[in-house]
Every structure is written in structure tokens, then in C-alpha cells.
Amino acid sequence: MGALDGIRVIDLATVVMGPYATQILGDLGADVIKVEPPAGDMSRLAAPYRNEGMGSLALNVNRNKRAVSIDLKNPRGKDLFLDLVKTADVLVTNMRPGALHRLGLDYEQLAEVNPGLIYCNAQGFRSDSSLADRAAYDEIVQAASGTADLMRRATGTPTYMPTILGDKVSGLTIVYAVLAALVHKQRTGEGQRVEVPMTDTMLAFNLVEHLAGRTFEPAAGLLGFSRSLSPGHRAVRTKDGWACILPYSRRNIDDFFTEVGHTEALHDPRFADSASLAANFEAFYDLIEKFAAQRTTDEWAAACARLSIPFAPVLDLDDVTEDPYVTEVGLLECAEHPTEGTYRVIGSPVQFSATPASVRRHAPRLGQDNDEVLGELGYSADELRELADAGVTVRR
Numbered sequence: 001m002g003a004l005d006g007i008r009v010i011d012l013a014t015v016v017m018g019p020y021a022t023q024i025l026g027d028l029g030a031d032v033i034k035v036e037p038p039a040g041d042m043s044r045l046a047a048p049y050r051n052e053g054m055g056s057l058a059l060n061v062n063r064n065k066r067a068v069s070i071d072l073k074n075p076r077g078k079d080l081f082l083d084l085v086k087t088a089d090v091l092v093t094n095m096r097p098g099a100l101h102r103l104g105l106d107y108e109q110l111a112e113v114n115p116g117l118i119y120c121n122a123q124g125f126r127s128d129s130s131l132a133d134r135a136a137y138d139e140i141v142q143a144a145s146g147t148a149d150l151m152r153r154a155t156g157t158p159t160y161m162p163t164i165l166g167d168k169v170s171g172l173t174i175v176y177a178v179l180a181a182l183v184h185k186q187r188t189g190e191g192q193r194v195e196v197p198m199t200d201t202m203l204a205f206n207l208v209e210h211l212a213g214r215t216f217e218p219a220a221g222l223l224g225f226s227r228s229l230s231p232g233h234r235a236v237r238t239k240d241g242w243a244c245i246l247p248y249s250r251r252n253i254d255d256f257f258t259e260v261g262h263t264e265a266l267h268d269p270r271f272a273d274s275a276s277l278a279a280n281f282e283a284f285y286d287l288i289e290k291f292a293a294q295r296t297t298d299e300w301a302a303a304c305a306r307l308s309i310p311f312a313p314v315l316d317l318d319d320v321t322e323d324p325y326v327t328e329v330g331l332l333e334c335a336e337h338p339t340e341g342t343y344r345v346i347g348s349p350v351q352f353s354a355t356p357a358s359v360r361r362h363a364p365r366l367g368q369d370n371d372e373v374l375g376e377l378g379y380s381a382d383e384l385r386e387l388a389d390a391g392v393t394v395r396r
Contacts (some may be wrong), residue, residue, distance in 0.1 A: 002029020003355040007182065009033070010084060011065060012093040012105075014041045016138075017122060017167040017198070019061040021174035022092050026064030027348050027357040030090075033373055034065045035081065037072065038394040040366045050340050053366055053396060059337065060346050062363035068374065069367035069394040072103055077392045081105070082113050083377045089185070090118045090178055097123065098133040107193040115191055118181040122174055122196035129197075136198060141166035145202030150210065153229050169205055170198045226278045232285025235314045236292035242314035243297050245288055245304065253277075255307040260291040337362045367395035 004025060011022040011034040019034070019041070026032040034041075043062075046055035068084075071077040085091065091110065093100065100106045100121065107119040121127070124136020124144070142148050142160050152158035177194045185191060209228070213221020227233060235242045247256040257265040265271060265287065270280040277284060292300065297313050304311035315323060321332055321344065331347045340362075348357035370393045371384050379387070387393045 001355060002027070002357060003352065004028040004030040004182075005355075007031065007090065008088045009090040009092065009178075010035060010088045012091060012095065013122075014094060015043050015167070016057070016061065016164055017171045018092050018094040018174065019043060020168060020171035021122075021178070022065065023061045023063060024171070024175050024348075025090070025178065026361075027359065029355065029358075030064075032065040033084065033088075033369075034062060034067045034364070035072075035084070036067065036069045036366060038069055038391070040069065040396070044366065054337075054340050054363065059340060059343050059363045063345070063359050064361050065364060066361070066369035066373055067364035067367060068370050069396075071392055071394070072105070074392050076387065076390070078104065080374065080377075080379075080387070080392065082110075084373070085110055085117065086114050087377070088114065088117060089182070090120065092120045092122070092174060092178070094122050096133045096135075097121070097127040111191065111193075116185060116189060117191045118178060118185060118194060119191070120174055120178055120181075120194040120196065122170055122198065124198050126197045126200060127195060138164040138166045141170075141198045141202055144199045146206055146210075147202060150206065150224075150229070153224060154231070154233070166198050166202050170196055170201045173201050227281055230281035230285060232282050232289065234285075236289045238292050238297045238300055239295055241297040243292065243300055244310075244312045244314065245292055245300060246310040247288070248310055252307070252309045256288070256291075256309055259303055259307060260294070262287070262291065335359070335362070339365065365396060367393060370395055 007025075007030040009022055009025050009030045009032045011019060011032055013019055013022065022030075022032050022034070040053055041058070041062075044053045044055055044058045046057035049055040070080050072081055093105075095103075095105075097106065107121070110117055110119060123132075124141060125131035125134055136144070139160050142165065143158075145166065147165065148158040148160060151161070174196050177196055181192055181194050209225040210223060212223055212225055213219050214223045235244050245256075247253045253271060254266055257263060269276060270283055271277050295303070301311060301313065303309075320326055326332055329347075331349070332344045333347060334342050335345045337343055345359055350357060370388070371381075374384055374387075374393070375381075384393070388395065
């Protein structure tokens with residue numbers, strides 16, 4: 001039994017941010033019902049796929065969910081949805097505020113149907129801002145939150161991170177926000193609206209360390225965390241590959257330079273204390289890079305383990321399924337999907353001693369669970385057939 005057993009979550013979200021959040025809630029035991037339009041969530045089309053509508057992305061972010069497909073623009077479809085909302089503890093959506101209001105699905109209207117509902121909406125910008133209804137995808141948020149500017153400061157070009165960082169960080173933020181609201185509801189019985197603006201989330205995330213000298217007013221220095229923004233802050237080439245070698249503490253630094261026979265660095269004023277090191281990270285990293293090339297990755301692994309210097313080889317993602325650590329902890333086990341065959345399940349990274357996360361359901365096809373979910377609401381078999389014939393519900 002998961003920690004969220006007995007909690008019902010409606011997933012009225014698309015692409016990655018919302019579905020990733022509800023996937024985690026489902027892994028933790030919640031009964032997640034994914035509500036999709038007749039055309040389905042666009043994430044279903046992410047290639048590659050064996051069968052249309054069951055793309056590689058969807059197989060993991062839609063696990064532990066039941067799927068219903070309802071035309072919310074049809075009055076009968078909206079009535080179906082409101083009946084479902086009455087049974088829910090949580091609703092998560094990434095629809096923009098204007099669209100939710102036009103559909104009659106904003107917090108104020110749904111709270112009339114279910115006052116105890118925790119209504120979490122997540123979109124690019126705050127709903128009380130002038131940008132509330134502006135379209136925003138991960139790249140837009142990376143630009144608006146300064147993430148692309150951090151890349152410019154580090155590399156000279158405002159590139160995007162090669163991962164949908166804004167979507168996934170915001171998804172994790174949805175999870176902790178919903179869990180806090182659930183605790184409040186347990187104590188008081190009170191539902192509430194929770195908003196997770198992606199740009200605000202990523203700005204707050206970035207500024208934890210990068211606000212730096214601008215933390216103070218007047219400013220005590222520049223914005224930016226010097227270690228992370230140093231041009232040399234990167235993995236280094238070894239004799240046969242790549243690795244992260246990170247002498248971090250004073251003892252690590254001394255041990256590293258002693259190990260490579262560069263003892264003059266032990267008394268180098270550029271590395272004498274934290275302030276001096278912060279002003280000379282580029283020179284420091286240049287020396288690590290110079291000496292890293294003199295040994296193999298395995299030799300550095302042994303030396304760093306002996307000296308307790310933080311170290312890791314660079315994982316080639318093409319090798320992730322055979323990586324010894326990944327294999328040891330079972331993070332990418334194979335499973336058999338009833339229609340898609342053998343696939344890799346991305347395991348939960350969190351371990352619980354009493355309420356472990358689990359995969360109880362494989363990702364469903366569009367509208368796969370219409371009859372089951374709506375039948376639980378009291379709709380008869382004849383009514384379900386008539387709704388399907390009228391195009392109010394869809395199954396593929």
C-alpha cells in the first residue's frame with residue numbers, strides 16, 4: 001500500500017509537467033484518473049512508438065493512471081467531468097487561466113461542486129500577472145527564468161539545457177505543493193487553490209545560489225555563483241575517457257596536488273582560502289584538467305576513493321541500461337505492457353521502508369477506462385454506449 005492510497009487525483013494536464021507530477025503521485029499510491037480530449041494528450045505522439053498513441057514518453061508518465069477521454073466542450077461531457085470532480089481529492093491542470101474560465105472549470109466554479117477539492121493549476125506565468133495567458137513551453141520558461149542566460153554566462157551562448165528542466169522542476173514542485181495541501185486538508189477538511197507558475201518556480205530555483213552578491217541591498221557583489229559559472233567547470237578528459245574529479249575541501253585540494261606531485265600548489269596564494277579560490281576557479285580547474293589526462297578513468301577512480309576525493313566517471317547515456325550502478329539498484333527494469341510489449345520502466349528514485357512506491361498499472365490507451373471510471377460514478381452500460389455513440393466519450 002502506497003502512502004497516498006485512497007487519494008483520488010484528476011490529471012487534466014498535457015505534455016510533461018503535469019503528467020510527470022501525477023505520475024509521481026500515482027507511484028505513491030494515489031488513484032490517478034487522466035482526463036484527455038478526444039484527440040488525446042500530445043505526449044502520446046512522442047516517437048518512437050510501436051503503436052500510435054503509445055509513444056515512449058507516454059509509457060512512463062502515464063503509468064499508474066486510468067484514462068478517460070471526454071469532450072469537455074460538449075455540455076454532457078462537462079457534466080460527466082463535474083461528476084468525476086465530486087469524487088476527487090486533487091485536480092492538477094496546466095491549462096491557461098483564460099481557457100479554464102471559458103470552459104467553466106476554474107477553481108471558483110469547481111469549488112462549488114467540491115469545496116474540499118485541492119485545485120492545482122500550473123502554467124507559464126502567475127494568473128494575476130499581465131502574462132497570465134501567454135503560451136509557455138519549457139524553452140520559453142528557460143529563457144524567461146534566466147536559465148538560458150546562465151548558459152550564456154558559462155559558455156558564451158544562451159542555449160537551452162538539453163533536458164526539459166523547467167517542466168520537470170515544476171512537476172516536482174507541483175508534487176510537494178499538493179502534498180502540503182493534502183496535509184492541510186487532513187487537519188482542517190479545507191480544500192484550496194494551489195498555483196505553480198513555471199517561470200517563478202525556475203527563477204526561485206536558479207537564484208538559490210546565483211543571487212549571490214545581489215542578495216544584499218545595496219549589492220555586495222555580482223550576481224552569479226562563481227564556481228558554477230567558471231569556464232573550466234566541466235568534466236575532464238582522462239587518458240581513456242571522461243570523469244568528474246572534484247577536490248572540494250581544503251584537504252581534498254591538498255591531497256589531489258600531493259597525489260599528482262604538484263606540491264607547489266599547496267602554497268599557491270590563488271588557492272589559499274575560499275575567497276582566493278573563488279576568484280581563481282578557472283586556473284584551479286585548468287590544473288585539474290592538465291593532470292587528469294595523465295591517468296585512466298579507473299586509475300582516477302581508485303586514487304580518489306583512497307583519498308576520499310569526490311569522483312564519478314561520465315555516464316554515456318547510451319550505456320545506461322548496462323551501467324553497474326543502475327543495474328544494481330534496478331532503476332530501469334523491464335516490464336511487459338499488454339499492448340506495447342517489453343519496455344523499460346523508470347523506477348522511483350525514492351525508497352520508503354513502510355510505504356514503497358510501485359508500478360501497479362501500465363500506461364493506458366486513450367479512453368481505455370471510460371466504462372470502468374464512469375461506471376463507478378453510476379452510469380449504466382446503456383448510458384455509456386450512448387455517450388460513446390454521441391462522441392461525448394472516445395476510446396482508441
